[in-house]
Amino acid sequence: MAETTVDIIENEKGNTPKNIQRFLTFVSDNITFGVSTDYVIEIISSYMICTLPMVPDYIKGIINLRGQTIPIIDIRLRMGKMPQEYTDTTCIIILEINDISVGIVVDSVTQVQDIDLDRISPIPTQNQQELTSSMISREDGSVVLFLDCEELIRQ
Amino acid sequence: MDASMEGLLETYLFETNSLLDGLDELLINAEKIGDFSEDDVNEIFRSMHTIKGSSAMLEFNCLMEIAHHIEDLFFYIRENGIDSLDQTHKSELFNLMFKSTDKLRSEIEKVENNEPLETNIDSFVGEINGLLKKISGEGSDTADAKDGGKDAAPADGAKVSAIPDSAGDIPYFIHVYFEDGCGMENLRAFMIVNALQERELNFTYYPDDIDSNPDSAEKIIEDGFYIGFHLEEDLEKGATVVENSQNIRSYEMVENHEEHAPESPVQEEKTAASVHDTAAPAAASPAKNKSDAVPAKKKDTATHGAVKQDLISVNLSKLDALMALVGEIVITESMVTSSPDLQGLNLDNFNKSARQLRKLTDDLQDIAMSLRMVSVSGVFQKMNRIVRDMKQNLNRDVRLKIIGENTEVDKTIVDGIGDPLMHIVRNAIDHGIEENVEDRIAAGKDPQGEVILSATHTGSEVIISVSDDGRGMDTDAILAKAARNGILTKPESDYSQKEILMLLMTPGFSTNTEVTEYSGRGVGLDVVKKNVEAIGGVVSITSELGKGSCTTLKIPLTLAIADGMEISVGKSIFTVPISNIRQSFKATEDDIVLDPSGHEMIRCMDAFYPIVRAHELYNIPDACTRIEDGILMWVDASDKSYCLFVDKLIGEHQVVVKPLPPYLQQFHIKDSGISGCTILGDGNISIILDIAHVYEAARGIY
Structure with missing residues (x-):
């Protein structure tokens, strides 16, 4: 599924040279993930989560973001x-995916990076994780996995 | 083009639906008198004309055809006067009209649901034409003769004015002809003009009054539609726009070399005229009607103009956005004025301004709330129609009395009570009113049955009641039936009168052994109850044998704002709607009784009610577990009554109800007893409990 997401992004950005797109990278459980900045609304660090009963454990609850109620997903728990x-570095990234707003709890946010879409490759199936299926290795040898936002909100 | 079509469709549906509603009301009133007044005939004629025109524009042919034939029928009636019809024809006409509005409405529904429209409406059209033939009889010849005369006149007039006066200094033209009989040519032309304007082309057009003058449609049919361009490149761009428009029969690009322009339109005129001549006689009559309808339409806008300006229709989502924003402001206001930073400071000026701000935000909230309020008259008027139909088909003499139809309720609630009310009114007539007039006379009642539909405000609720003066409900029969259907949960003798009547609303209960078209399928009252509960209301029935029955709906005025009691359980804060709370009290361990399966119960007012522990249900840590430490809240929602065990009560607030984020719907959060949430003054979120569902959820885990 992630591949098609990337495809769409490629098409949208097809006219820009070298297929560059900006990604926000963050760390969860020592893995670096990337999410297209098209989805990112903002990053917040102070929050009061109102817990909801009778929902899966990865739904941490809802927060009040300037009057909007936004459900919060803990990415660690979501990935099992x-x-x-x-901690102090823990923060919530607010994403808007197909008009649905969700916040994801991540260990820390690292940077915004331009990534050449042509260099993205699928993850070898045996290492595939839920919610990600494409990756890129950076110059310094580290690897960024791309979060499949559509999959994140899929019912 | 697509976006504009969608907007058109929305307007079309709104307009056509309100026209049909208006028609229904008119027909009901006219039937009461047993006659159409001249105004009625004109009104029907105008409505049908509008429906025909707009349906044609959107290519809903079936709707157009029906409206067209009714228009023909009423054209005849208008010409010859309603008095030319005898009584049997009139009653036939009434029946046909009711049938037609139903048919139109069902087709409109199909449009709304994006279903294909019926294509074969010949038999229906035949019915209309049949009546027309019947009532016209020998009079038709003279009518035809009149047609001929009228047809010729406008054609002649049009020929003279065919050439655009300003043509001389414009070098290029596109000359457009629309498909024959596509209707509303002026609006179609206007759509092309709009499309051209979007391309920012420099152009003029003729006739230039297409948007304001309905007569122009006639001219466009006769002479075609001219679009003039100063530049050749504009002409080419314009041509592509025209090419992409719908319902264009033909178009040509014309270069205007002085004499050329006058010639070409005349030539075209001839071909247009010949098409007109060769068309079937049937086609001639709509054209005639069209020319005739124009003055009528003008009169319409003149008389209704003043009324229309007072009302605008607004998309509901915009209103909702406004409501949300106002709710925001109210919350932010209290966040600012009760900010902890201000504590201990003596700020006279600030306090003064803060009070002023509070007053203003309160006013703003009231106004915003009132925007969503609409009167229930629309729904009530629809009942007239139902009573009328049942009267005819069941042959019972009933009148409907409406009280308080101007009562205003939130829009979503008005939409929600339509179906339940219809069921109740049907039940009242079918089950309530005696079948034989003799029975009524013998009981000393007015031979004509009466159903009273009333709406009244009481504080934060509106009470809608349907009462009849029929035979009332036989509680013994209900009980026996319930026993037969196996829906009794305790011995028959234990049922009170109220409880027996509540049985009526149990799924699968119907006292009528015979299934009629209107009621008796056994899906009546339980559906009513469900629908009313969905909008936060309660249904109750009272009845006295031989005197009649009364069904009462108690419904909150609005769903957007509620009075709530804030309670805490552990660290969580919940809000319980005040309307659900009966009593809050402290209890001790000794008051608790266990039922055989170990469920806790407590005695309130001589009856035992189950206890639901909120912390157990929702797995909340650090909450009070001993009954002595917390507080019991006796709550009820429709037929469910129980005690909720919580830590403590925090206080009463008016809360703005917000729906939960759509992402969470997949977790069936509603089933766990959460109906929404609200934002508290300090910016935290409180969850609003849905008392009925909390009980269901609790039963699920025990």
Whole structure:
């Protein structure tokens, strides 16, 4: 599914030279992820999450963002990792995906980076994780996995 | 083009629906008198003409055809006067008209649901034409003769004015002909003009009054539509626009070399005229009607103009956005004025301004709320129609009395009560009113049955009641039936009168052994109850054998703002609608009784009610677990009554109800007893509990 997402992005950006797109990179459980800045609305660090009963554990609850109620997903739990205490660097990235707003809790946000879409490659199937299926290796040898936003909100 | 079509469709549906509603009301009133007044005939004629025109424009042929034939029928009636019809014809006409509005409405519904329209309407059209033939009889000859005369006149007039006066100094023209009989040519031309304007082309057009003068449609049919350009490149761009427009029969690009222009339109005129001549006689009559309808339409705008200006229709989503924003302001206002930073400071001026701000935001909220309020008259008027139809088909003499139709309720609620009300009114007539007039006379009642539909305000609720003076409900029969259907949950003798009547609203209950067209399918009252509960209301029935029954709906005025009690459980804060709370009280461990399966119950007012512990239901840590530490809240929602155990009450607030984010719907959050949320003064979120669903959820886990 992620591949098609990338395809769409490529088409949209097809006319810009070298197929460059901006990605926000963040860290969750020592893995670096990237999410297209097209989806990112803002990053917030102070929050009061109102917990909701009877929902899966990865739904941390809802927050009030200037009057809008936004559901918060813990990316660690969503990917089946162990939960971790929230620290000073923990923050929430607010995404808007197909008119649906969600916030994701991540360990820390690193930077905004231009990434050449042509260099993105699929993840070898045996290493594939839920919510990601494409990746890129950077000059310094580190790897960025791309978050499949559409998959994140899929029912 | 697509976007503009969608906008058109929306306007079309709105306009046609309101026309049909108006027609229904008119027909009901006219039938009461048993006659159409001259105004009625004109009104019907005008409405049908409008429906025909706009349907044609959007290519809903079936709607257009029906409207067209009714228009013909009423054209005849208008010409010859309603008095030329005898009584049997009139009653036939009434029936036909009711049938027609139903048919139109069902087709409109199909348009709304994006279903294909019926294509074969011959039999229906035949019915209309049949009546027309019947009532016209020998009079038709003279009418035809009149047609001929009228037809010729405008054609002649048009020929003279065919050449655009300003043509001399414009070098290029596009000359457009629309498809024959596509209708509303002036608006189609206007759409082309709009499209051209979007391309920012420099052009003029003739006739130049297409948007204001309905007569221009006639001219365009006769002479075609001219678009003039100063530049050749504009002409070419214009041509592509025209090419992409719909319903164009032909177009040609004309270069205007002085004498050329006058010639070509005349030539075209001839071909147009010949087409006109060769068309079937049937085609001639709509054209005639069209020319005739123009003055009528003008009169229409003149008389209704003043009324229309007072009202605008606004997209509901815009209103919702406004409501949300106003809610925001109210919350932010209290966040600012009660900010902890201000504590201990003596700020006279600030306090003064803050009070002023509070007053203004309160006013703003009231006004914003009132925007959503609409009167229930629309829904009530529809009941007239139902009563009328049932009267005819069931052959019962009933009158409907409407009280308080100007009562205003939130728009979503008005939309929600239509169906339940219809069921109740049908039930009242079918089950309530005696079948035989003799029975009524024997009981000393007025031979004509009466159903009273009333609406009244009481504080934050509106009460809508449907009462009849029929035979009332036989509680013994209801009980026996319920026993037969196996829906009794306790011994028959334990049922109180009220409880027996509540049985009527149990799924699968219907006292009528015979299924009629109107009621008796056993889906009546339980659906009513469900629909009313969906908008936060309660249904109750009272009845006295032999005197009649009364069904009452208690509905909140609005769903957007509610009075709520804030409660805390552990660290979470919940809001319970005040309307659901009966009593809050402290209890001790000794008051608790266990039922055989270990569920806790407590005695309130001589009855035992189950206890639902909020912290257990929602798995909230650090909450009070001992009954002595917390507080019990006796709540009820329609037929469910129980006690909710919470930590403590925080206070009463008016809250702005916000729906939960759409992403969460997939987790069936509604089923866990959460109806929405609200933002508190300090910016935190409080979850609003849906008392009925909380109980269901609790039963699920126990």
